[in-house]
Amino acid sequence: MIVTVTPNPALDVTYRLPALRPHAANRVAHVAAQAGGKGVNVSRVLHALGRPTLAVLPLGGETGRAVRRDLEEAGVPHEAVSIEGETRRTVAVVDDVDTTMLNEAGPHVEEQEWAALRARVLQLLPAARVLVVSGSLPPGVPAQAGAGLVELAHARGVPVILDADGPALVAGLAVRPTAVKPNAAELAAATGIDDPAAAAAALLEAGAQAVVASLGPDGLLVRTPEGCWRARPPGGVAGNPTGAGDAVVAALATGLAERAPWPLIAADATALSAAAVLAPRAGAFDADAYRRFAAAIRAERLTPA
Amino acid sequence: MIVTVTPNPALDVTYRLPALRPHAANRVAHVAAQAGGKGVNVSRVLHALGRPTLAVLPLGGETGRAVRRDLEEAGVPHEAVSIEGETRRTVAVVDDVDTTMLNEAGPHVEEQEWAALRARVLQLLPAARVLVVSGSLPPGVPAQAGAGLVELAHARGVPVILDADGPALVAGLAVRPTAVKPNAAELAAATGIDDPAAAAAALLEAGAQAVVASLGPDGLLVRTPEGCWRARPPGGVAGNPTGAGDAVVAALATGLAERAPWPLIAADATALSAAAVLAPRAGAFDADAYRRFAAAIRAERLTPA
CATH class of the missing domain: 3.40.1190.20 (Ribokinase)
Incomplete structure (x- = not known):
């Protein structure tokens, strides 16, 4: 089983319209939404390939419920750790020219919520052939948190992929993903x-x-x-x-x-x-x-x- | 009591950022959301004035739940008629120049769902001093539907305000709001x-x-x-x-x-x-x-x- 962790998942919403007019009222012709976040997407691909996978992610609020329901409908195995904050959305406004992305930062994840997610990953590691830690960290979670998951995997002898950038990538390199x-x-x-x-x-x-x-x-x-x-x-x-x-x-x-x-x-x-x-x-x-x-x-x- | 009907309510989301860059990735600095739709806003104002009011509206899906929770938190009296579709959102992208509106069309409301909303309005009319029908009709509901509510109010001798535009306004005029x-x-x-x-x-x-x-x-x-x-x-x-x-x-x-x-x-x-x-x-x-x-x-x- 390949376990993916998505620290800051999202409901990825797509708005289609012929042409985005800034500073005007735009009628959205078509709306679609799916569970998103880098680790979630990795698990989607693995699931479509027929590879055993489990997506681990913090979820909260109505948007968290929408993410969970989409994963259920898609049949992507997942384990949500409940958080108090509301899971974020991203809005991709797709017009005939290109895409305009509106990315919410995500909810503040409390220390004990992140600890619960770590604990869940630790429980899953004996069954994991690879751990994937992918995507941005939510507000409230320090840059070292990704490195912390890498260390958990190392301690259990599980190969670990870190797909991060900025301070989270720098902190992760130090613990040798x-x-x-x-x-x-x-x-x-x-x-x-x-x-x-x-x-x-x-x-x-x-x-x-x-x-x-x-x-x-x-x-x-x-x-x-x-x-x-x-x-x-x-x-x-x-x-x-x-x-x-x-x-x-x-x-x-x-x-x-x-x-x-x-x-x-x-x-x-x-x-x-x-x-x-x-x-x-x-x-x-x-x-x-x-x-x-x-x-x-x-x-x-x-x-x- | 003033009863308001909002045929196509929304969760009104506001994204704040310094400058919207079309066809690029935009980080949303601040997110806010509140229950919206014209009739809902009328009830909000009446509630703030200390006037008895009741907002009647169809709600569905996770976004419908978010609308309901916001009305509960705001203390605005409301009665939701459950629908199968997902309540829409509007996104107002506010930057230092002006506002860019992204308006979803709203869910398809089925004939029997609209009939349930009409039935609820009919039950409430004996206690209503004024009926307000305000805002656009959702997909699936014919332009005559607003006029139908006006006729219900007339039959009970209740004054009725129609705040509509386009075909719904034209259809409504015929029944003398x-x-x-x-x-x-x-x-x-x-x-x-x-x-x-x-x-x-x-x-x-x-x-x-x-x-x-x-x-x-x-x-x-x-x-x-x-x-x-x-x-x-x-x-x-x-x-x-x-x-x-x-x-x-x-x-x-x-x-x-x-x-x-x-x-x-x-x-x-x-x-x-x-x-x-x-x-x-x-x-x-x-x-x-x-x-x-x-x-x-x-x-x-x-x-x-």
């Missing part, structure tokens, strides 16, 4: 280095045991003490990039669970991520495209400077 | 006439027993078969115009309940509306300003062409 998965912007922000291979080396130096950098249309860069690999998606894959990084984490978690070699993990993650771009919703992927891409993509070994 | 309350845009759209006094005369002709037109900073125009009156707010009242029209309806309902003369109703509604502009939220008003304005404002009789 099995892998981190920054995107290009997060990689550059964390290291101050523009070249992805050099920046990934800096994250290894800082403590990561492996760095899997998702570079959008430029594919994936994997850097470990054993080497550096690059896998590229097929050309012309256009669609919805939201959730593509979560598909990378799902493939990475599967690969770690199966002790797959890094070039295969890199190729598989690139294929799954490209197939996710073709699906309209985060956490979904085009299964036919995934098979085609997986058959075609190979990772190449790089010899970085 | 005690008063309608268009704003300037609705008045012009319903009649094709720019001059408010002439447009109000056309609505009388079409069936309204009285027309109370809220003209924003230009104040209020009342036109009945007995005459035409104009009341103007004090100069320099700036703030939040959302809900100012609902304050007019609250004052109008109170005036009808007390059989007040039209010049007094016009002056009182203008004062309450201006005091509502000074309050940051719809359904609230500045009580001190209301007293000051009410002492100062007099309606003048017009002799329109």
Whole structure:
């Protein structure tokens, strides 16, 4: 079982309209909503792949209930830790030009609520083949909290992926996560280095045991003490990039669970991520495209400077 | 008791941020939410004035529960008719420039759900001094539905205010509501006439027993078969115009309940509306300003062409 933790989940709402008019009244033509948050999306992908997974997340209020109901309807196994605050929403306003995101910060999570979530993760670790800690921390939870979950996993000998950015990523590196998965912007922000291979080396130096950098249309860069690999998606894959990084984490978690070699993990993650771009919703992927891409993509070994 | 019906209520959500950036990711600095919809706002104002009121509204889903909880916390008496669909939300994105409104259409309300709401109104009418039907109709409910409520009130001898626009206003005029309350845009759209006094005369002709037109900073125009009156707010009242029209309806309902003369109703509604502009939220008003304005404002009789 792959256990995902989503510290700050959301109800992801999508508003569709022809053209967003700022500072005017806009009629929303179509409304959709689904449970979201990075770890939740990872569990969605794993569930669609038929892999055993469990999404652990704090939930509160009416929006928390809506998240829970959506996960139930989707059949994604989950365990909610109740919190007093109201789970946040994100609103994606999609018009004919592009998407405008409105991201709520999320509820304040109290110390004892976070402790309850940690305790639940600890109980689940004996059954976990990989732990995934993915997405932002909610207000009230210190940057070290992600690192704390990494340490729990280490103590039980469970590989752990940390998909975080900013102070939470920096704090996490110190306790040596099995892998981190920054995107290009997060990689550059964390290291101050523009070249992805050099920046990934800096994250290894800082403590990561492996760095899997998702570079959008430029594919994936994997850097470990054993080497550096690059896998590229097929050309012309256009669609919805939201959730593509979560598909990378799902493939990475599967690969770690199966002790797959890094070039295969890199190729598989690139294929799954490209197939996710073709699906309209985060956490979904085009299964036919995934098979085609997986058959075609190979990772190449790089010899970085 | 003044009974208000809100056919398509909402949870009104306010997002505050320094500057909305279209087609980019926006962090929402502050989130607030309250039960909304025009009839709900009318009941809020009446409740704050210490007038007995009851808000009747269809509610469904998690958002319906959030609306109900907010009304409970605010102490506004209400009766919800349960519906299968999910109550809508409106999102007001307030930045340092102005407000961007995102208005969901609302849930489909089934025929038997609307029939249940009508039945509840019918039960309440013996205790009602005035019925207020205010705001848009939800998807699935025909334009004649508002007129149907007007007819229920007429059959019980209860004065009824219809605050609607478009086809619902046109359908309502045919059954002779005690008063309608268009704003300037609705008045012009319903009649094709720019001059408010002439447009109000056309609505009388079409069936309204009285027309109370809220003209924003230009104040209020009342036109009945007995005459035409104009009341103007004090100069320099700036703030939040959302809900100012609902304050007019609250004052109008109170005036009808007390059989007040039209010049007094016009002056009182203008004062309450201006005091509502000074309050940051719809359904609230500045009580001190209301007293000051009410002492100062007099309606003048017009002799329109």
